[in-house]
Amino acid sequence: MTRLRPFRLHRPTTASEAISLLREIGPDAVPYCGGTELLLVAKLGFTAFTDLVDLKQVEELSGISDADGLRIGATTTHRQIEHSQTVRAGWPTLALLEREVGNLRVRNVGTIGGNLAFADPHSDPATFLTAVGGYVTIVGADATRNVPIEEFVIAPYMTVLGHGELLESVHIPSLDPGDSVVHRKMSFHERPAITVSVRVGVSDGAITRARIAVGSVGPRVMRAPAAERQLDGTQINGGAASAIREAAATAADEIDASADANGSVEYKRQLVRVLTARALNDALSQTGSAPVSLM
Ligand SMILES: Cc1cc2nc3c(=O)[nH]c(=O)nc-3n(C[C@H](O)[C@H](O)[C@H](O)COP(=O)(O)OP(=O)(O)OC[C@H]3O[C@@H](n4cnc5c(N)ncnc54)[C@H](O)[C@@H]3O)c2cc1C
Numbered sequence: 001m002t003r004l005r006p007f008r009l010h011r012p013t014t015a016s017e018a019i020s021l022l023r024e025i026g027p028d029a030v031p032y033c034g035g036t037e038l039l040l041v042a043k044l045g046f047t048a049f050t051d052l053v054d055l056k057q058v059e060e061l062s063g064i065s066d067a068d069g070l071r072i073g074a075t076t077t078h079r080q081i082e083h084s085q086t087v088r089a090g091w092p093t094l095a096l097l098e099r100e101v102g103n104l105r106v107r108n109v110g111t112i113g114g115n116l117a118f119a120d121p122h123s124d125p126a127t128f129l130t131a132v133g134g135y136v137t138i139v140g141a142d143a144t145r146n147v148p149i150e151e152f153v154i155a156p157y158m159t160v161l162g163h164g165e166l167l168e169s170v171h172i173p174s175l176d177p178g179d180s181v182v183h184r185k186m187s188f189h190e191r192p193a194i195t196v197s198v199r200v201g202v203s204d205g206a207i208t209r210a211r212i213a214v215g216s217v218g219p220r221v222m223r224a225p226a227a228e229r230q231l232d233g234t235q236i237n238g239g240a241a242s243a244i245r246e247a248a249a250t251a252a253d254e255i256d257a258s259a260d261a262n263g264s265v266e267y268k269r270q271l272v273r274v275l276t277a278r279a280l281n282d283a284l285s286q287t288g289s290a291p292v293s294l295m
Helices: 015-025 038-043 078-083 085-090 092-099 104-109 112-118 124-132 225-231 240-254 265-286
Strands: 008-010 029-032 051-054 070-073 135-139 144-148 153-155 166-172 179-187 192-203 206-215
Touching (some): 112 124, 124 166, 124 206, 206 225
Parallel strands (some): 029 051
Antiparallel strands (some): 135 166, 192 206
8 A cells, every 4th residue: 555645635614615626626636525435545546636625514515304305415424324313213224224334433434425426336325225216416516416326326436426516415215104125235345245225115915116226246236127026016915925035036137246356246146136035025024014934
C-alpha cells in the first residue's frame, strides 16, 4: 500500500456549494464522506484526485425521516441507520441488515450514500433496495432527479452519477399490509459472498407479489424475474414448500454469477439456491402464514 498523495480538502456546508466546487475544479475533484472506500483505493494508488469535497457537513444530505416512506440522507452512517428508532419501527429488516455491514469501524464512518455511489457489487443496502423497490435522489447544478435503484448502477463501480452530481438521499417505500421483507447474507472474507433480499406480499392465503434480489455473486445486484413469476398465486397452505424450492432453483439458474475468491460459478448458484429458499421461507413465516418445511 502506498501513501496518500497530497490533496486539498474542501468542507462545504450546502449541496450547491459542494456542486459548485466540483464543477469549478473539474474531474480532479471528487466527493467523499466516510472515506472507507475512497481512501482505501487512493492508498493503493488507483486515484488521481487533487481535491476532496467532504460532504459530512452538508445539511441537505443528512437525516432520517418517514413522512412519505423512508428517506435516508446520503451522509447517514450505517450505524445511525442501525440505531434509528424510525428505521427499527417501520423497516426492521434494514436495521438488522445494517448491524451486519462490515465491522464497527466501517459502520461508524461508512455511509449509505458512499456504499451506493461506490457501486461495489458486494452491497447489502443495494440488494435490499432492489427487493423493496427503492430509489435514490440525485442533485445537480440544474436539476434534481429520482432514479430507481435498479437503474442507478450501470456496471461494477459505475453509476449514472455525472461529475458535479451528488447522491442526495435514499428512499424506501412503505410496506403494504401483508408484505414482509427478509435479507440474508453470507461472508467468508470482509465483504459478503452473497446477499439475498426478498419482498413477499400475501393476500387471501396466496402470494400476490414476490420480488427477489441477489447481490455479491456477480457483476451487479440482480432481480430473479422468472422465479418471482413462478411464485405468483402460490397457495400458502398447499404446495408452498415445493413452490419455494422450485423458485429458488430458477433464481439460481437465471442469476449472472462469476467465479472469484469466494468460489466457482456452480458454488455461487448453490448459494443462491439455498439462501433464496431460506429467505422466502422466513418471509412467508413473517406474514403470519404457517412456517413451511423445506425438507
Ligand atoms: C472492511 C470493509 C467491510 C465491508 N463490508 C461490507 C458489507 O458487509 N456489506 C456492505 O454492503 N458493504 C460493506 N463494505 C462497504 C461499506 O459499506 C462502504 O465502504 C461504505 O458504506 C462507503 O461509505 P463512505 O461514506 O465511507 O464512502 P467514501 O469512501 O467516502 O466514498 C465512496 C465513493 O462514493 C462517492 N460518494 C460518497 N458519497 C457520495 C455522495 N453523497 N454523492 C456522490 N458520490 C458520493 C465517493 O466519491 C467515492 O467514489 C465494507 C467496507 C469495508 C472497508
